[in-house]
Amino acid sequence: MDGHDELARRFEAHRGQLRAVAYRMLGSLSEAEDAVQETWLRLGRVDAAEVENLTGWLRTVVSRVCLDMLRSRASRREELVGQRIPDRIGEADDAGDPADEALLVDSVGLALLVVLDTLSPAERIAFVLHDMFAVPFEEVAPVVGRSRVAAKKLASRARLKVRGTPAVSGAELDRHRHVVDAFLTAARGGDLGALLAVLDPDVVRRADPVAVPAGTATEVRGARAVAEETVLLRERARHAALALVDGKVGLVVAPRGRLLIALTLTVEGERITAYEVIADPVRLRRLDLAVLDK
Known part of the structure; x- marks a missing residue:
C-alpha cells in the first residue's frame, strides 16, 4: 500500500x-x-x-x-x-x-436544526x-x-x-405542550375527531398568504372548518416539531430541517382557541425560536 x-x-x-x-x-x-x-x-x-x-x-x-x-x-x-x-x-x-x-x-x-440555523x-x-x-x-x-x-x-x-426563555410558568408550559402535542398527533394522523376535541369550537386560524393553497382564505373560523383543512394539509405535519416560538409552545414545519412554516398557538384550558401560520421569510426571521426542553 x-x-x-x-x-x-x-x-x-x-x-x-x-x-x-x-x-x-x-x-x-x-x-x-x-x-x-x-x-x-x-x-x-x-x-x-x-x-x-x-x-x-x-x-x-x-x-x-x-x-x-x-x-x-x-x-x-x-x-x-x-x-x-x-x-x-x-x-x-x-x-x-x-x-x-x-x-x-x-x-x-428537527427543532434543534431549525434553532441552530438562527x-x-x-x-x-x-x-x-x-x-x-x-x-x-x-x-x-x-x-x-x-x-x-x-x-x-x-x-x-x-x-x-x-x-430560550419560556414566557409562561413551568406548569402552564407543560399543559400547553400537552395540548399542542395532541394537535400535532391528530394532524399527522388526519384524525378529524381528535382535532375537533383539541380545537375550541370558535377557533380562528390565520395565515400568511404564501402559507395556504391558492384560493384558500387567510382566515378560517370554527373547529369543523379548521379541522377539515388540517386533514387536507396533514402531510405538512410529518415535517413538524414542537418548539418554543416567541417563548410559547408552538410548531415549526421544516422538511430536512429547513424552516418553511412556524405556528404560534393560543391555548386556553385544554383547547386551542387560535393559531397563526407564519411562512413569510421576513416574519420567520423575526421569530425567537428555541428548543423545547423535554
Whole structure:
C-alpha cells in the first residue's frame, strides 16, 4: 500500500465523524458532503507526515470550511422572499439521499436544526464543536478566529439562544405542550375527531398568504372548518416539531430541517382557541425560536 492509499484509508476512517460534525454545522446533507470532500482535497495539499494529530486537523479544517459556507448563505436566503409554500411540501430541495438525511434529522432533532440555523456562523460553530462534540475551547478558538475567552462566550450565547426563555410558568408550559402535542398527533394522523376535541369550537386560524393553497382564505373560523383543512394539509405535519416560538409552545414545519412554516398557538384550558401560520421569510426571521426542553 503506497502513501496515498494509506492516507485515503485513514481519511475514510474519519469520514463518518466529519460528516456528523459538518451536518450539525450546516443542516444540509449535500453541503456536509461537499465540506467533507473539500477537507479531503485540502489534506492532499499538505504533507500528511507533518500532521501530528490527524483527527484534530481534519476536524479543524472541516469546521473552517463549514464556517465559510455559513457566511455565504445570507444572500441566497433573500431569494425565498415571496415564494408560495407548495400544497405538498415533500422533501426540501437538496441533493442528498432523503432516507439518509431523514436519519440524520432524527439523530439531531428537527427543532434543534431549525434553532441552530438562527445562530450566527461563529456561534453555531462554537456551539456544535463544544456542546455537541466536547471539543475544548482551546481548539475551538482558532477555528472561529477568536481568543479562548471569546470562543467560550460565543458558545454560551448560542446555548442561551438554543434553550430560550419560556414566557409562561413551568406548569402552564407543560399543559400547553400537552395540548399542542395532541394537535400535532391528530394532524399527522388526519384524525378529524381528535382535532375537533383539541380545537375550541370558535377557533380562528390565520395565515400568511404564501402559507395556504391558492384560493384558500387567510382566515378560517370554527373547529369543523379548521379541522377539515388540517386533514387536507396533514402531510405538512410529518415535517413538524414542537418548539418554543416567541417563548410559547408552538410548531415549526421544516422538511430536512429547513424552516418553511412556524405556528404560534393560543391555548386556553385544554383547547386551542387560535393559531397563526407564519411562512413569510421576513416574519420567520423575526421569530425567537428555541428548543423545547423535554
